[in-house]
Amino acid sequence: MNVGIKDIAKAAGVSKSTVSNALNGKKNVSDETKKMILDLCQELNYYPNAAGRSLKMSESRAILFNFSDFDRSFYLKIIEGIHDFASGNDFDLIICTSKSCEKYMRNSMTDGAIILDFRMENETLLRVARENYPIVVLDRTIECPYIESIAVNNSAPMADMVQGLVDRNYRNFAFLGGPEQTDDNKERYGAFLDVLSKNSIPFSRENYFSGDYRERSGGKAARIIMFMSEKPDVLVCANDNMAIGAIRCFREMGLRVPEDIGVTGFDDCELAKILGLTTVSIPNFERGYLAARRLIENIHGKRGEEKLIINPLIKWRKTVRQ
Amino acid sequence: MNVGIKDIAKAAGVSKSTVSNALNGKKNVSDETKKMILDLCQELNYYPNAAGRSLKMSESRAILFNFSDFDRSFYLKIIEGIHDFASGNDFDLIICTSKSCEKYMRNSMTDGAIILDFRMENETLLRVARENYPIVVLDRTIECPYIESIAVNNSAPMADMVQGLVDRNYRNFAFLGGPEQTDDNKERYGAFLDVLSKNSIPFSRENYFSGDYRERSGGKAARIIMFMSEKPDVLVCANDNMAIGAIRCFREMGLRVPEDIGVTGFDDCELAKILGLTTVSIPNFERGYLAARRLIENIHGKRGEEKLIINPLIKWRKTVRQ
């Protein structure tokens, strides 16, 4: 149906092997024949079928990136970082958004994968990762020789930020968490609790709200807070999107930020900059770039580097009082 | 290296065909054998190799999306729309960011493609599109039975918006264009010129600035405008990102928007909402959704539907005077 290697062979009056050799720059083919074949490929508009090729070769010079949350625009920055390193190193990038991602990790179309999807299960990754299919995870840590992680240090900056809030005289804290199984959320919440307890500030579980990292769940929490008799004076959110949702909702309902209530986020997305949200800034382009570099090093057989940890900075802006 | 169908066959003591039949739900295999095979697949952690399969089948139930501009976060919305329809119809979505995209359009890993990348050449698309590889383009129109387009009506809303500016008593216009070869830009600029000429408002080519749709080029244009002796009273931008870049720069340099100069965009991205940018609102989730629907209809052989044109609305916000 499509023009294939054998069509070229026929048209050129040579064998398939010769065409293959010519195309792959092997030296056992005369310049004359080679030129003829190359011209013919152009003319007949031939393009090698990668399925056939990678079936045979089991290497593809391509990597896979998996994500599935479209609410968070920092994914674009990560993708850009991955793309940047990969294409600079002559690797293609394929992005997969579905759970059927497992299929693409096993089909010899890619040589390794970068995962940033909390719905992806550890078990799946452990099943798939192997000598010649390394994986880099961006949102967790997994003990496995073929899985590396580029971790973001969540605890330290969250602790510093909460301490900063205490120093700014906030005393009645609320926390809006993300999906509870995620390491991100655990670490952020853990650091938050630690600092409060270190400062002997009580925290009641009633002031914990459960969200899903999406803007909508920020609004939901804000609406509940509006009806609390004793309102918290600051809402610490496990990510920016929820913080933004909360701020919008507070303002719509007439609560001023930061005068009536402070709000903080985590991520430093585009909107955070614009809105002046106090938050923790994760360098996402760099994160993607480093992930791609690690993965490709692994694909080339370089193993056992030490775990990379990225240390984000706090951006004090105007959604908390000075 | 990976466990394959023949390993299962061997372990089960049956033939490859039987395993294949069992896995693909064919009815010519006894319940007993089937269960045994399925259990074995679980246990041995077998996963069919998609390269092998699609080589044989030349259909993959997957579609390809191509883009390459990471500055524009509306891509995420489009991806979400595509993903939504595709996964609802049991198609996988693969996203490709590089020019090597052509490779993936030809490798039988996908059944069709959606293109939104102005660097992709028409010629390439014409070469690739065929009976069983339909394409949907989102940023242009191509005459070809296998290429459909979901177009955004650029002219009408741009014309209405510029007329609205005239009605608001703006008289000295500047225009910041995108990449000049793109249809988007041509139509937006064309409509802009039309309305001015209809209103007998002169427009000098000196007031045309050339950009690349990225934020940075908005800043560049703004800086030039700052040094013009006779400043325009409104800057019409071919997209939001450039408008945002321009506004930031104006404000940094002490020019007030809209008091000293009006600014308009095109897209209605997230930031536009926050910043109160007057712009044209393109429904991107829907655009992606419709593109996926069209593409999958085409894959199923449904051809010759009429061209879809999306009509965006104008959002009058606060970067122009009332």
Added chain:
DNA sequence: TTGTAAGCGTTATCAA
């Protein structure tokens, strides 16, 4: 320098 033939992991056809 070129060609022949085997094999990568599947599915489809047809015979048992």
Added chain:
DNA sequence: TTGATAACGCTTACAA
């Protein structure tokens, strides 16, 4: 209900 075999498009020994 099952199994043997050919085929998909490609690369690669190895033979010519």
